[in-house]
Amino acid sequence: MMHANLFPDCVLPACTTPVAEPGQACPECVTAFGPMLRTGGAPLTEEEIRERDDMTNAIYQHRAMMRGYRTTPAPEQQT
Numbered sequence: 001m002m003h004a005n006l007f008p009d010c011v012l013p014a015c016t017t018p019v020a021e022p023g024q025a026c027p028e029c030v031t032a033f034g035p036m037l038r039t040g041g042a043p044l045t046e047e048e049i050r051e052r053d054d055m056t057n058a059i060y061q062h063r064a065m066m067r068g069y070r071t072t073p074a075p076e077q078q079t
């Protein structure tokens with residue numbers, strides 16, 4: 001898609017709503033998360049956002065891989 005990268009995505013992970021500046025939260029996230037969003041600090045840079053998301057994706061991939069190696073059966077439920 002040609003328009004995919006005209007605007008950066010919302011800073012919140014997994015939200016792809018376009019925003020005007022990197023590091024901003026979209027209005028829907030601001031409404032949804034309200035006071036849980038810390039405002040007034042320096043917004044994340046595009047590189048910081050990429051590093052954060054790369055780390056999260058790496059952890060997900062590691063967990064998925066480790067599930068494949070699990071050899072201990074889950075404990076049986078005691079009744």
Ligand SMILES: [Zn+2]
Nearest residue numbers: 010015026029
């Ligand atoms: Zn958002």
